[in-house]
Amino acid sequence: MKLIGYKSTKVAIGAVISILIAGQLGLLYSTACGIITILSIQNTKRKSILIAIRRMTAFLIAFFIAIPLFLIVGFNTFVFGLxxxxxxxxxxxxxxxxxIVVSSVLVTHILVEGTVTPSLLFNESLLMVIGVSIALLLNIYMPTFEEELSSYQDLIERKIQEILLDMSTSLKQHYVSIKEETYFNELQDIIKKAKEVAINNRNNYLFSGDRYYEHYMDMREQQFEILKRMRSHFKHFYMTVNQTIMIAEFTDKVANSYFTNYSTEALLKGINSMRGMFKRMELPKTREEFENRAMLYQFLNDMEQFLKLKVKFKVRQINKYKPTSS
Known part of the structure:
Protein backbone atom coordinates (compact mmCIF):
# COMPACT_ATOMS: atom_id res chain seq x y z
CA MET A 1 0.00 0.00 0.00
CA LYS A 2 1.31 3.44 -0.88
CA LEU A 3 2.12 6.01 1.79
CA ILE A 4 -0.98 8.03 0.89
CA GLY A 5 -3.05 4.88 1.49
CA TYR A 6 -1.53 4.31 4.91
CA LYS A 7 -2.01 7.90 5.91
CA SER A 8 -5.63 8.05 4.72
CA THR A 9 -6.44 4.89 6.65
CA LYS A 10 -4.78 6.23 9.80
CA VAL A 11 -6.59 9.55 9.51
CA ALA A 12 -9.97 7.85 9.17
CA ILE A 13 -9.39 5.34 11.98
CA GLY A 14 -7.74 7.89 14.27
CA ALA A 15 -10.51 10.47 13.91
CA VAL A 16 -13.21 7.91 14.70
CA ILE A 17 -11.34 6.50 17.72
CA SER A 18 -10.65 9.98 19.13
CA ILE A 19 -14.26 11.09 18.81
CA LEU A 20 -15.53 7.84 20.35
CA ILE A 21 -13.15 8.12 23.33
CA ALA A 22 -14.04 11.76 23.89
CA GLY A 23 -17.73 10.89 23.65
CA GLN A 24 -17.45 8.02 26.10
CA LEU A 25 -15.73 10.35 28.57
CA GLY A 26 -18.60 12.79 28.18
CA LEU A 27 -16.40 15.59 26.87
CA LEU A 28 -17.92 18.66 25.27
CA TYR A 29 -17.08 19.31 21.61
CA SER A 30 -15.88 15.74 21.18
CA THR A 31 -15.66 16.12 17.38
CA ALA A 32 -12.81 18.61 17.88
CA CYS A 33 -10.79 15.68 19.23
CA GLY A 34 -11.08 13.95 15.87
CA ILE A 35 -9.93 17.08 14.05
CA ILE A 36 -6.86 17.31 16.29
CA THR A 37 -5.97 13.71 15.43
CA ILE A 38 -6.42 14.35 11.71
CA LEU A 39 -4.09 17.34 11.84
CA SER A 40 -1.53 15.54 14.01
CA ILE A 41 -0.97 12.46 11.86
CA GLN A 42 2.21 13.02 9.83
CA ASN A 43 4.28 11.12 7.27
CA THR A 44 7.10 10.19 9.66
CA LYS A 45 7.49 9.23 13.33
CA ARG A 46 9.96 12.00 14.10
CA LYS A 47 7.73 14.68 12.58
CA SER A 48 4.70 13.34 14.47
CA ILE A 49 6.48 13.72 17.82
CA LEU A 50 7.76 17.17 16.90
CA ILE A 51 4.29 18.35 15.86
CA ALA A 52 2.76 16.90 19.05
CA ILE A 53 5.22 18.82 21.24
CA ARG A 54 4.61 22.03 19.33
CA ARG A 55 0.84 21.68 19.53
CA MET A 56 0.88 21.07 23.27
CA THR A 57 3.19 24.05 23.78
CA ALA A 58 0.98 26.27 21.63
CA PHE A 59 -2.09 25.08 23.55
CA LEU A 60 -0.63 26.13 26.90
CA ILE A 61 0.42 29.52 25.56
CA ALA A 62 -2.95 30.11 23.90
CA PHE A 63 -4.90 29.49 27.11
CA PHE A 64 -2.43 31.50 29.15
CA ILE A 65 -3.23 34.46 26.87
CA ALA A 66 -6.94 33.86 26.23
CA ILE A 67 -8.19 33.23 29.78
CA PRO A 68 -7.05 36.56 31.30
CA LEU A 69 -8.35 38.45 28.26
CA PHE A 70 -11.80 36.84 28.47
CA LEU A 71 -12.02 37.33 32.24
CA ILE A 72 -10.83 40.95 32.20
CA VAL A 73 -12.35 42.32 28.95
CA GLY A 74 -15.28 39.97 28.34
CA PHE A 75 -16.46 37.01 26.30
CA ASN A 76 -17.02 38.48 22.84
CA THR A 77 -15.72 38.25 19.27
CA PHE A 78 -13.55 41.35 19.56
CA VAL A 79 -11.65 39.86 22.49
CA PHE A 80 -11.11 36.70 20.46
CA GLY A 81 -9.60 38.87 17.74
CA LEU A 82 -7.38 40.55 20.33
CA ILE A 100 -2.21 28.03 16.06
CA VAL A 101 -5.34 26.62 14.43
CA VAL A 102 -5.98 23.76 16.85
CA SER A 103 -5.41 25.88 19.96
CA SER A 104 -7.60 28.67 18.62
CA VAL A 105 -10.44 26.25 17.92
CA LEU A 106 -10.28 25.13 21.56
CA VAL A 107 -10.23 28.75 22.69
CA THR A 108 -13.49 29.34 20.78
CA HIS A 109 -15.13 26.76 23.05
CA ILE A 110 -14.49 29.09 26.01
CA LEU A 111 -15.88 31.97 23.94
CA VAL A 112 -19.04 30.00 23.17
CA GLU A 113 -19.50 28.85 26.78
CA GLY A 114 -18.96 32.39 28.05
CA THR A 115 -17.22 31.20 31.18
CA VAL A 116 -13.96 29.81 32.51
CA THR A 117 -14.29 26.90 34.91
CA PRO A 118 -11.91 24.14 36.01
CA SER A 119 -14.15 21.52 34.37
CA LEU A 120 -14.12 23.37 31.03
CA LEU A 121 -10.35 23.77 31.10
CA PHE A 122 -10.00 20.08 31.94
CA ASN A 123 -12.35 19.30 29.05
CA GLU A 124 -10.23 21.25 26.55
CA SER A 125 -7.01 19.77 27.89
CA LEU A 126 -8.34 16.23 27.47
CA LEU A 127 -9.46 16.98 23.91
CA MET A 128 -5.92 18.02 23.05
CA VAL A 129 -4.23 15.14 24.88
CA ILE A 130 -6.51 12.47 23.41
CA GLY A 131 -6.31 13.87 19.88
CA VAL A 132 -2.51 14.09 19.90
CA SER A 133 -2.02 10.77 21.70
CA ILE A 134 -4.13 8.77 19.25
CA ALA A 135 -2.14 10.27 16.36
CA LEU A 136 1.13 9.28 18.02
CA LEU A 137 -0.06 5.75 18.70
CA LEU A 138 -1.14 5.27 15.10
CA ASN A 139 2.20 6.58 13.86
CA ILE A 140 4.16 3.97 15.82
CA TYR A 141 3.88 1.85 12.68
CA MET A 142 5.10 3.41 9.46
CA PRO A 143 5.55 1.69 6.08
CA THR A 144 9.12 0.91 5.06
CA PHE A 145 10.68 2.90 2.23
CA GLU A 146 13.56 0.48 1.62
CA GLU A 147 12.01 -1.23 -1.41
CA GLU A 148 10.98 2.07 -2.96
CA LEU A 149 14.45 3.56 -2.45
CA SER A 150 16.11 0.48 -3.93
CA SER A 151 13.91 0.88 -7.02
CA TYR A 152 14.89 4.54 -7.24
CA GLN A 153 18.57 3.56 -7.09
CA ASP A 154 18.14 1.17 -9.99
CA LEU A 155 16.18 3.75 -12.00
CA ILE A 156 18.77 6.51 -11.38
CA GLU A 157 21.61 4.26 -12.52
CA ARG A 158 19.74 3.29 -15.68
CA LYS A 159 19.07 6.95 -16.48
CA ILE A 160 22.73 7.85 -15.95
CA GLN A 161 23.68 4.94 -18.19
CA GLU A 162 21.34 6.27 -20.91
CA ILE A 163 22.93 9.72 -20.69
CA LEU A 164 26.50 8.37 -20.87
CA LEU A 165 25.70 6.09 -23.83
CA ASP A 166 24.07 9.05 -25.55
CA MET A 167 27.21 11.15 -24.93
CA SER A 168 29.39 8.41 -26.37
CA THR A 169 27.31 8.32 -29.55
CA SER A 170 27.37 12.11 -29.78
CA LEU A 171 31.17 12.13 -29.52
CA LYS A 172 31.48 9.64 -32.37
CA GLN A 173 28.85 11.10 -34.69
CA HIS A 174 28.99 14.83 -33.89
CA TYR A 175 25.33 15.33 -33.14
CA VAL A 176 23.27 15.77 -30.00
CA SER A 177 20.39 13.35 -29.52
CA ILE A 178 16.88 14.82 -29.59
CA LYS A 179 16.25 12.85 -26.39
CA GLU A 180 19.08 14.56 -24.53
CA GLU A 181 16.88 17.15 -22.81
CA THR A 182 14.36 14.47 -21.86
CA TYR A 183 17.06 12.28 -20.32
CA PHE A 184 18.38 15.12 -18.15
CA ASN A 185 14.93 16.29 -17.04
CA GLU A 186 13.89 12.76 -16.12
CA LEU A 187 17.05 12.16 -14.09
CA GLN A 188 16.66 15.47 -12.25
CA ASP A 189 13.03 14.68 -11.33
CA ILE A 190 13.86 11.16 -10.18
CA ILE A 191 16.73 12.29 -7.94
CA LYS A 192 14.55 15.01 -6.41
CA LYS A 193 11.72 12.57 -5.61
CA ALA A 194 14.12 9.91 -4.33
CA LYS A 195 15.81 12.41 -2.01
CA GLU A 196 12.45 13.30 -0.44
CA VAL A 197 11.74 9.61 0.17
CA ALA A 198 15.23 9.15 1.64
CA ILE A 199 14.62 11.97 4.13
CA ASN A 200 11.26 10.45 5.12
CA ASN A 201 12.98 7.10 5.58
CA ARG A 202 15.51 8.61 7.99
CA ASN A 203 12.79 10.50 9.87
CA ASN A 204 11.00 7.24 10.61
CA TYR A 205 13.73 6.57 13.17
CA LEU A 206 13.07 8.41 16.40
CA PHE A 207 16.64 9.03 17.52
CA SER A 208 19.13 8.24 14.77
CA GLY A 209 18.29 7.11 11.29
CA ASP A 210 20.46 5.50 8.63
CA ARG A 211 21.49 8.26 6.23
CA TYR A 212 22.82 5.87 3.56
CA TYR A 213 20.15 6.72 1.02
CA GLU A 214 20.42 10.45 1.69
CA HIS A 215 24.18 10.31 1.10
CA TYR A 216 23.60 8.21 -2.00
CA MET A 217 21.14 10.74 -3.43
CA ASP A 218 23.51 13.61 -2.56
CA MET A 219 26.25 11.83 -4.48
CA ARG A 220 23.99 11.31 -7.51
CA GLU A 221 22.88 14.93 -7.30
CA GLN A 222 26.51 16.06 -7.49
CA GLN A 223 27.15 13.66 -10.36
CA PHE A 224 24.15 15.12 -12.17
CA GLU A 225 25.71 18.59 -11.97
CA ILE A 226 28.92 17.19 -13.48
CA LEU A 227 26.92 15.51 -16.26
CA LYS A 228 25.41 18.89 -17.10
CA ARG A 229 28.90 20.37 -17.29
CA MET A 230 30.05 17.52 -19.53
CA ARG A 231 27.02 18.12 -21.70
CA SER A 232 27.97 21.79 -22.13
CA HIS A 233 31.28 20.80 -23.78
CA PHE A 234 29.55 19.30 -26.81
CA LYS A 235 29.01 22.65 -28.49
CA HIS A 236 32.81 22.85 -28.81
CA PHE A 237 33.31 19.39 -30.38
CA TYR A 238 33.34 19.84 -34.15
CA MET A 239 36.03 17.45 -35.40
CA THR A 240 37.00 13.83 -34.86
CA VAL A 241 40.50 13.05 -33.64
CA ASN A 242 41.99 9.89 -32.20
CA GLN A 243 41.33 11.14 -28.69
CA THR A 244 37.63 11.62 -29.50
CA ILE A 245 37.18 7.94 -30.33
CA MET A 246 39.17 6.85 -27.28
CA ILE A 247 37.11 9.02 -24.93
CA ALA A 248 33.87 7.90 -26.58
CA GLU A 249 34.79 4.25 -26.07
CA PHE A 250 35.80 4.97 -22.48
CA THR A 251 32.43 6.70 -21.90
CA ASP A 252 30.77 3.52 -23.19
CA LYS A 253 32.78 1.52 -20.67
CA VAL A 254 31.69 3.81 -17.81
CA ALA A 255 28.06 3.52 -18.89
CA ASN A 256 28.17 -0.26 -19.05
CA SER A 257 29.96 -0.51 -15.69
CA TYR A 258 26.68 0.27 -13.91
CA PHE A 259 25.39 -3.23 -14.41
CA THR A 260 28.67 -5.16 -14.55
CA ASN A 261 31.41 -5.95 -12.03
CA TYR A 262 33.83 -3.41 -13.53
CA SER A 263 35.04 -1.29 -10.61
CA THR A 264 35.13 2.51 -10.40
CA GLU A 265 38.74 2.33 -9.25
CA ALA A 266 39.68 0.43 -12.44
CA LEU A 267 37.95 3.13 -14.51
CA LEU A 268 39.98 5.83 -12.79
CA LYS A 269 43.17 3.92 -13.61
CA GLY A 270 41.92 3.81 -17.21
CA ILE A 271 41.73 7.62 -17.25
CA ASN A 272 45.32 7.92 -16.04
CA SER A 273 46.41 5.42 -18.68
CA MET A 274 44.66 7.44 -21.40
CA ARG A 275 46.33 10.64 -20.26
CA GLY A 276 49.69 8.91 -20.64
CA MET A 277 48.82 7.87 -24.20
CA PHE A 278 47.61 11.38 -25.05
CA LYS A 279 50.96 12.85 -23.98
CA ARG A 280 52.76 10.56 -26.42
CA MET A 281 50.51 11.54 -29.35
CA GLU A 282 51.31 14.15 -31.95
CA LEU A 283 50.56 17.73 -30.93
CA PRO A 284 47.68 19.65 -32.56
CA LYS A 285 48.61 21.38 -35.84
CA THR A 286 45.88 24.03 -35.95
CA ARG A 287 44.18 26.32 -33.48
CA GLU A 288 40.84 24.56 -34.11
CA GLU A 289 42.35 21.16 -33.38
CA PHE A 290 44.00 22.53 -30.24
CA GLU A 291 40.69 23.97 -28.91
CA ASN A 292 38.82 20.77 -29.74
CA ARG A 293 41.40 18.64 -27.95
CA ALA A 294 41.42 20.98 -24.95
CA MET A 295 37.65 20.54 -24.53
CA LEU A 296 38.06 16.77 -24.86
CA TYR A 297 40.56 16.87 -22.01
CA GLN A 298 38.15 18.94 -19.95
CA PHE A 299 35.43 16.37 -20.68
CA LEU A 300 37.80 13.66 -19.44
CA ASN A 301 38.62 15.69 -16.31
CA ASP A 302 34.92 16.02 -15.56
CA MET A 303 34.49 12.29 -16.06
CA GLU A 304 37.25 11.74 -13.52
CA GLN A 305 35.47 13.94 -10.98
CA PHE A 306 32.25 12.09 -11.76
CA LEU A 307 33.89 8.75 -10.89
CA LYS A 308 35.72 10.10 -7.83
CA LEU A 309 32.41 11.07 -6.25
CA LYS A 310 31.36 7.42 -6.41
CA VAL A 311 34.65 6.28 -4.86
CA LYS A 312 34.32 8.88 -2.09
CA PHE A 313 30.80 7.61 -1.36
CA LYS A 314 31.99 3.99 -1.20
CA VAL A 315 34.89 4.86 1.11
CA ARG A 316 32.52 6.76 3.40
CA GLN A 317 30.27 3.72 3.71
CA ILE A 318 33.19 1.38 4.34
CA ASN A 319 34.62 3.63 7.08
CA LYS A 320 31.20 3.92 8.71
CA TYR A 321 31.05 0.20 9.36
CA LYS A 322 34.77 -0.38 9.93
CA PRO A 323 35.43 -1.83 13.43
CA THR A 324 37.19 0.60 15.74
CA SER A 325 40.52 -0.41 17.26
CA SER A 326 40.62 -0.93 21.00
Whole structure:
Protein backbone atom coordinates (compact mmCIF):
# COMPACT_ATOMS: atom_id res chain seq x y z
CA MET A 1 0.00 0.00 0.00
CA LYS A 2 1.31 3.44 -0.88
CA LEU A 3 2.12 6.01 1.79
CA ILE A 4 -0.98 8.03 0.89
CA GLY A 5 -3.05 4.88 1.49
CA TYR A 6 -1.53 4.31 4.91
CA LYS A 7 -2.01 7.90 5.91
CA SER A 8 -5.63 8.05 4.72
CA THR A 9 -6.44 4.89 6.65
CA LYS A 10 -4.78 6.23 9.80
CA VAL A 11 -6.59 9.55 9.51
CA ALA A 12 -9.97 7.85 9.17
CA ILE A 13 -9.39 5.34 11.98
CA GLY A 14 -7.74 7.89 14.27
CA ALA A 15 -10.51 10.47 13.91
CA VAL A 16 -13.21 7.91 14.70
CA ILE A 17 -11.34 6.50 17.72
CA SER A 18 -10.65 9.98 19.13
CA ILE A 19 -14.26 11.09 18.81
CA LEU A 20 -15.53 7.84 20.35
CA ILE A 21 -13.15 8.12 23.33
CA ALA A 22 -14.04 11.76 23.89
CA GLY A 23 -17.73 10.89 23.65
CA GLN A 24 -17.45 8.02 26.10
CA LEU A 25 -15.73 10.35 28.57
CA GLY A 26 -18.60 12.79 28.18
CA LEU A 27 -16.40 15.59 26.87
CA LEU A 28 -17.92 18.66 25.27
CA TYR A 29 -17.08 19.31 21.61
CA SER A 30 -15.88 15.74 21.18
CA THR A 31 -15.66 16.12 17.38
CA ALA A 32 -12.81 18.61 17.88
CA CYS A 33 -10.79 15.68 19.23
CA GLY A 34 -11.08 13.95 15.87
CA ILE A 35 -9.93 17.08 14.05
CA ILE A 36 -6.86 17.31 16.29
CA THR A 37 -5.97 13.71 15.43
CA ILE A 38 -6.42 14.35 11.71
CA LEU A 39 -4.09 17.34 11.84
CA SER A 40 -1.53 15.54 14.01
CA ILE A 41 -0.97 12.46 11.86
CA GLN A 42 2.21 13.02 9.83
CA ASN A 43 4.28 11.12 7.27
CA THR A 44 7.10 10.19 9.66
CA LYS A 45 7.49 9.23 13.33
CA ARG A 46 9.96 12.00 14.10
CA LYS A 47 7.73 14.68 12.58
CA SER A 48 4.70 13.34 14.47
CA ILE A 49 6.48 13.72 17.82
CA LEU A 50 7.76 17.17 16.90
CA ILE A 51 4.29 18.35 15.86
CA ALA A 52 2.76 16.90 19.05
CA ILE A 53 5.22 18.82 21.24
CA ARG A 54 4.61 22.03 19.33
CA ARG A 55 0.84 21.68 19.53
CA MET A 56 0.88 21.07 23.27
CA THR A 57 3.19 24.05 23.78
CA ALA A 58 0.98 26.27 21.63
CA PHE A 59 -2.09 25.08 23.55
CA LEU A 60 -0.63 26.13 26.90
CA ILE A 61 0.42 29.52 25.56
CA ALA A 62 -2.95 30.11 23.90
CA PHE A 63 -4.90 29.49 27.11
CA PHE A 64 -2.43 31.50 29.15
CA ILE A 65 -3.23 34.46 26.87
CA ALA A 66 -6.94 33.86 26.23
CA ILE A 67 -8.19 33.23 29.78
CA PRO A 68 -7.05 36.56 31.30
CA LEU A 69 -8.35 38.45 28.26
CA PHE A 70 -11.80 36.84 28.47
CA LEU A 71 -12.02 37.33 32.24
CA ILE A 72 -10.83 40.95 32.20
CA VAL A 73 -12.35 42.32 28.95
CA GLY A 74 -15.28 39.97 28.34
CA PHE A 75 -16.46 37.01 26.30
CA ASN A 76 -17.02 38.48 22.84
CA THR A 77 -15.72 38.25 19.27
CA PHE A 78 -13.55 41.35 19.56
CA VAL A 79 -11.65 39.86 22.49
CA PHE A 80 -11.11 36.70 20.46
CA GLY A 81 -9.60 38.87 17.74
CA LEU A 82 -7.38 40.55 20.33
CA UNK A 83 -6.27 37.12 21.53
CA UNK A 84 -5.28 36.20 17.96
CA UNK A 85 -3.31 39.44 17.57
CA UNK A 86 -1.27 38.54 20.65
CA UNK A 87 -1.04 34.76 20.24
CA UNK A 88 -0.15 34.35 16.54
CA UNK A 89 3.06 36.47 16.58
CA UNK A 90 4.23 34.68 19.74
CA UNK A 91 3.53 31.24 18.25
CA UNK A 92 5.43 32.13 15.09
CA UNK A 93 8.30 33.64 17.08
CA UNK A 94 8.87 30.48 19.12
CA UNK A 95 8.20 28.24 16.10
CA UNK A 96 5.02 26.50 17.27
CA UNK A 97 2.80 27.80 14.46
CA UNK A 98 1.49 24.26 13.83
CA UNK A 99 -0.58 24.72 17.00
CA ILE A 100 -2.21 28.03 16.06
CA VAL A 101 -5.34 26.62 14.43
CA VAL A 102 -5.98 23.76 16.85
CA SER A 103 -5.41 25.88 19.96
CA SER A 104 -7.60 28.67 18.62
CA VAL A 105 -10.44 26.25 17.92
CA LEU A 106 -10.28 25.13 21.56
CA VAL A 107 -10.23 28.75 22.69
CA THR A 108 -13.49 29.34 20.78
CA HIS A 109 -15.13 26.76 23.05
CA ILE A 110 -14.49 29.09 26.01
CA LEU A 111 -15.88 31.97 23.94
CA VAL A 112 -19.04 30.00 23.17
CA GLU A 113 -19.50 28.85 26.78
CA GLY A 114 -18.96 32.39 28.05
CA THR A 115 -17.22 31.20 31.18
CA VAL A 116 -13.96 29.81 32.51
CA THR A 117 -14.29 26.90 34.91
CA PRO A 118 -11.91 24.14 36.01
CA SER A 119 -14.15 21.52 34.37
CA LEU A 120 -14.12 23.37 31.03
CA LEU A 121 -10.35 23.77 31.10
CA PHE A 122 -10.00 20.08 31.94
CA ASN A 123 -12.35 19.30 29.05
CA GLU A 124 -10.23 21.25 26.55
CA SER A 125 -7.01 19.77 27.89
CA LEU A 126 -8.34 16.23 27.47
CA LEU A 127 -9.46 16.98 23.91
CA MET A 128 -5.92 18.02 23.05
CA VAL A 129 -4.23 15.14 24.88
CA ILE A 130 -6.51 12.47 23.41
CA GLY A 131 -6.31 13.87 19.88
CA VAL A 132 -2.51 14.09 19.90
CA SER A 133 -2.02 10.77 21.70
CA ILE A 134 -4.13 8.77 19.25
CA ALA A 135 -2.14 10.27 16.36
CA LEU A 136 1.13 9.28 18.02
CA LEU A 137 -0.06 5.75 18.70
CA LEU A 138 -1.14 5.27 15.10
CA ASN A 139 2.20 6.58 13.86
CA ILE A 140 4.16 3.97 15.82
CA TYR A 141 3.88 1.85 12.68
CA MET A 142 5.10 3.41 9.46
CA PRO A 143 5.55 1.69 6.08
CA THR A 144 9.12 0.91 5.06
CA PHE A 145 10.68 2.90 2.23
CA GLU A 146 13.56 0.48 1.62
CA GLU A 147 12.01 -1.23 -1.41
CA GLU A 148 10.98 2.07 -2.96
CA LEU A 149 14.45 3.56 -2.45
CA SER A 150 16.11 0.48 -3.93
CA SER A 151 13.91 0.88 -7.02
CA TYR A 152 14.89 4.54 -7.24
CA GLN A 153 18.57 3.56 -7.09
CA ASP A 154 18.14 1.17 -9.99
CA LEU A 155 16.18 3.75 -12.00
CA ILE A 156 18.77 6.51 -11.38
CA GLU A 157 21.61 4.26 -12.52
CA ARG A 158 19.74 3.29 -15.68
CA LYS A 159 19.07 6.95 -16.48
CA ILE A 160 22.73 7.85 -15.95
CA GLN A 161 23.68 4.94 -18.19
CA GLU A 162 21.34 6.27 -20.91
CA ILE A 163 22.93 9.72 -20.69
CA LEU A 164 26.50 8.37 -20.87
CA LEU A 165 25.70 6.09 -23.83
CA ASP A 166 24.07 9.05 -25.55
CA MET A 167 27.21 11.15 -24.93
CA SER A 168 29.39 8.41 -26.37
CA THR A 169 27.31 8.32 -29.55
CA SER A 170 27.37 12.11 -29.78
CA LEU A 171 31.17 12.13 -29.52
CA LYS A 172 31.48 9.64 -32.37
CA GLN A 173 28.85 11.10 -34.69
CA HIS A 174 28.99 14.83 -33.89
CA TYR A 175 25.33 15.33 -33.14
CA VAL A 176 23.27 15.77 -30.00
CA SER A 177 20.39 13.35 -29.52
CA ILE A 178 16.88 14.82 -29.59
CA LYS A 179 16.25 12.85 -26.39
CA GLU A 180 19.08 14.56 -24.53
CA GLU A 181 16.88 17.15 -22.81
CA THR A 182 14.36 14.47 -21.86
CA TYR A 183 17.06 12.28 -20.32
CA PHE A 184 18.38 15.12 -18.15
CA ASN A 185 14.93 16.29 -17.04
CA GLU A 186 13.89 12.76 -16.12
CA LEU A 187 17.05 12.16 -14.09
CA GLN A 188 16.66 15.47 -12.25
CA ASP A 189 13.03 14.68 -11.33
CA ILE A 190 13.86 11.16 -10.18
CA ILE A 191 16.73 12.29 -7.94
CA LYS A 192 14.55 15.01 -6.41
CA LYS A 193 11.72 12.57 -5.61
CA ALA A 194 14.12 9.91 -4.33
CA LYS A 195 15.81 12.41 -2.01
CA GLU A 196 12.45 13.30 -0.44
CA VAL A 197 11.74 9.61 0.17
CA ALA A 198 15.23 9.15 1.64
CA ILE A 199 14.62 11.97 4.13
CA ASN A 200 11.26 10.45 5.12
CA ASN A 201 12.98 7.10 5.58
CA ARG A 202 15.51 8.61 7.99
CA ASN A 203 12.79 10.50 9.87
CA ASN A 204 11.00 7.24 10.61
CA TYR A 205 13.73 6.57 13.17
CA LEU A 206 13.07 8.41 16.40
CA PHE A 207 16.64 9.03 17.52
CA SER A 208 19.13 8.24 14.77
CA GLY A 209 18.29 7.11 11.29
CA ASP A 210 20.46 5.50 8.63
CA ARG A 211 21.49 8.26 6.23
CA TYR A 212 22.82 5.87 3.56
CA TYR A 213 20.15 6.72 1.02
CA GLU A 214 20.42 10.45 1.69
CA HIS A 215 24.18 10.31 1.10
CA TYR A 216 23.60 8.21 -2.00
CA MET A 217 21.14 10.74 -3.43
CA ASP A 218 23.51 13.61 -2.56
CA MET A 219 26.25 11.83 -4.48
CA ARG A 220 23.99 11.31 -7.51
CA GLU A 221 22.88 14.93 -7.30
CA GLN A 222 26.51 16.06 -7.49
CA GLN A 223 27.15 13.66 -10.36
CA PHE A 224 24.15 15.12 -12.17
CA GLU A 225 25.71 18.59 -11.97
CA ILE A 226 28.92 17.19 -13.48
CA LEU A 227 26.92 15.51 -16.26
CA LYS A 228 25.41 18.89 -17.10
CA ARG A 229 28.90 20.37 -17.29
CA MET A 230 30.05 17.52 -19.53
CA ARG A 231 27.02 18.12 -21.70
CA SER A 232 27.97 21.79 -22.13
CA HIS A 233 31.28 20.80 -23.78
CA PHE A 234 29.55 19.30 -26.81
CA LYS A 235 29.01 22.65 -28.49
CA HIS A 236 32.81 22.85 -28.81
CA PHE A 237 33.31 19.39 -30.38
CA TYR A 238 33.34 19.84 -34.15
CA MET A 239 36.03 17.45 -35.40
CA THR A 240 37.00 13.83 -34.86
CA VAL A 241 40.50 13.05 -33.64
CA ASN A 242 41.99 9.89 -32.20
CA GLN A 243 41.33 11.14 -28.69
CA THR A 244 37.63 11.62 -29.50
CA ILE A 245 37.18 7.94 -30.33
CA MET A 246 39.17 6.85 -27.28
CA ILE A 247 37.11 9.02 -24.93
CA ALA A 248 33.87 7.90 -26.58
CA GLU A 249 34.79 4.25 -26.07
CA PHE A 250 35.80 4.97 -22.48
CA THR A 251 32.43 6.70 -21.90
CA ASP A 252 30.77 3.52 -23.19
CA LYS A 253 32.78 1.52 -20.67
CA VAL A 254 31.69 3.81 -17.81
CA ALA A 255 28.06 3.52 -18.89
CA ASN A 256 28.17 -0.26 -19.05
CA SER A 257 29.96 -0.51 -15.69
CA TYR A 258 26.68 0.27 -13.91
CA PHE A 259 25.39 -3.23 -14.41
CA THR A 260 28.67 -5.16 -14.55
CA ASN A 261 31.41 -5.95 -12.03
CA TYR A 262 33.83 -3.41 -13.53
CA SER A 263 35.04 -1.29 -10.61
CA THR A 264 35.13 2.51 -10.40
CA GLU A 265 38.74 2.33 -9.25
CA ALA A 266 39.68 0.43 -12.44
CA LEU A 267 37.95 3.13 -14.51
CA LEU A 268 39.98 5.83 -12.79
CA LYS A 269 43.17 3.92 -13.61
CA GLY A 270 41.92 3.81 -17.21
CA ILE A 271 41.73 7.62 -17.25
CA ASN A 272 45.32 7.92 -16.04
CA SER A 273 46.41 5.42 -18.68
CA MET A 274 44.66 7.44 -21.40
CA ARG A 275 46.33 10.64 -20.26
CA GLY A 276 49.69 8.91 -20.64
CA MET A 277 48.82 7.87 -24.20
CA PHE A 278 47.61 11.38 -25.05
CA LYS A 279 50.96 12.85 -23.98
CA ARG A 280 52.76 10.56 -26.42
CA MET A 281 50.51 11.54 -29.35
CA GLU A 282 51.31 14.15 -31.95
CA LEU A 283 50.56 17.73 -30.93
CA PRO A 284 47.68 19.65 -32.56
CA LYS A 285 48.61 21.38 -35.84
CA THR A 286 45.88 24.03 -35.95
CA ARG A 287 44.18 26.32 -33.48
CA GLU A 288 40.84 24.56 -34.11
CA GLU A 289 42.35 21.16 -33.38
CA PHE A 290 44.00 22.53 -30.24
CA GLU A 291 40.69 23.97 -28.91
CA ASN A 292 38.82 20.77 -29.74
CA ARG A 293 41.40 18.64 -27.95
CA ALA A 294 41.42 20.98 -24.95
CA MET A 295 37.65 20.54 -24.53
CA LEU A 296 38.06 16.77 -24.86
CA TYR A 297 40.56 16.87 -22.01
CA GLN A 298 38.15 18.94 -19.95
CA PHE A 299 35.43 16.37 -20.68
CA LEU A 300 37.80 13.66 -19.44
CA ASN A 301 38.62 15.69 -16.31
CA ASP A 302 34.92 16.02 -15.56
CA MET A 303 34.49 12.29 -16.06
CA GLU A 304 37.25 11.74 -13.52
CA GLN A 305 35.47 13.94 -10.98
CA PHE A 306 32.25 12.09 -11.76
CA LEU A 307 33.89 8.75 -10.89
CA LYS A 308 35.72 10.10 -7.83
CA LEU A 309 32.41 11.07 -6.25
CA LYS A 310 31.36 7.42 -6.41
CA VAL A 311 34.65 6.28 -4.86
CA LYS A 312 34.32 8.88 -2.09
CA PHE A 313 30.80 7.61 -1.36
CA LYS A 314 31.99 3.99 -1.20
CA VAL A 315 34.89 4.86 1.11
CA ARG A 316 32.52 6.76 3.40
CA GLN A 317 30.27 3.72 3.71
CA ILE A 318 33.19 1.38 4.34
CA ASN A 319 34.62 3.63 7.08
CA LYS A 320 31.20 3.92 8.71
CA TYR A 321 31.05 0.20 9.36
CA LYS A 322 34.77 -0.38 9.93
CA PRO A 323 35.43 -1.83 13.43
CA THR A 324 37.19 0.60 15.74
CA SER A 325 40.52 -0.41 17.26
CA SER A 326 40.62 -0.93 21.00
Missing amino acids: YLLVFIPIAIKIKVEEG
